[in-house]
Structures are given as structure tokens and as C-alpha cells.
Amino acid sequence: MQVGEFVFGVMMLVVAILSAFAVIRELKTRNFFAVAFATASLFLFGWYSVMTIYSQLFTS
Template sequence: MELAFIILVVAILCAFAVVRELKTKNMFGVAFAAISVLVFGFFSIATLYWELIRPLFQS
């Protein structure tokens, strides 16, 4: 569970990196940061869903 929150923080930091690299017009950096946001964001949201939300609806 803690891992999901850590990965979510990493995804948020990568989102800041996307904005920073867009300002400097570094498209290679934008691409890697955007891919990182997608991957880390997906796995953190999926893990939080699997561990927190899904058990609430099971009987």
C-alpha cells in the first residue's frame, strides 16, 4: 500500500518535469517525463484501486 503512495508521488514529480521541460522546449525530456507519468500514474492508481476501493464493494 505504501508503495502505491510513493509511486503516486513519483508520478506527480514527473508531471512537474513535463511542465518544466515544455518551458525549455526539450521535447526529448517531455517525451520521457510524459511516458513516466503515464506508467507510474497507471500503476499507482491501479494499486490504490485494487487495495482500497475494490474490497469495499466485495461481500
């Protein structure tokens, strides 16, 4: 397991969590353009971080 890639995956997970907060905040203000970008960021960073962590922990 390479520690650098695992740490990068965790950092991207933090970015995905912040994107989830951004989606909620922008839904309250009804800024749907920002909701679209925050949702796209949430899915992209979330998928990348989960797959990076998965590949570091469960594959050889």
C-alpha cells in the same frame, strides 16, 4: 489490505506528480526528448499507482 502495497502505491503517486512537474519544466525549455520521457513516466507511474491503490481499497 496489505499496508506495504498501499504505501508503495502512494510512493509511486509521488513519483508521478514529480513527473508532471518535469513535463511542465521541460516544455518551458522546449526539450522535447525529455518531455517524451517525462510524459511516459507520468502515465506509467500514474496508472500503476492508481490501480495499486484502487486494488488495495476496493477489492477483497
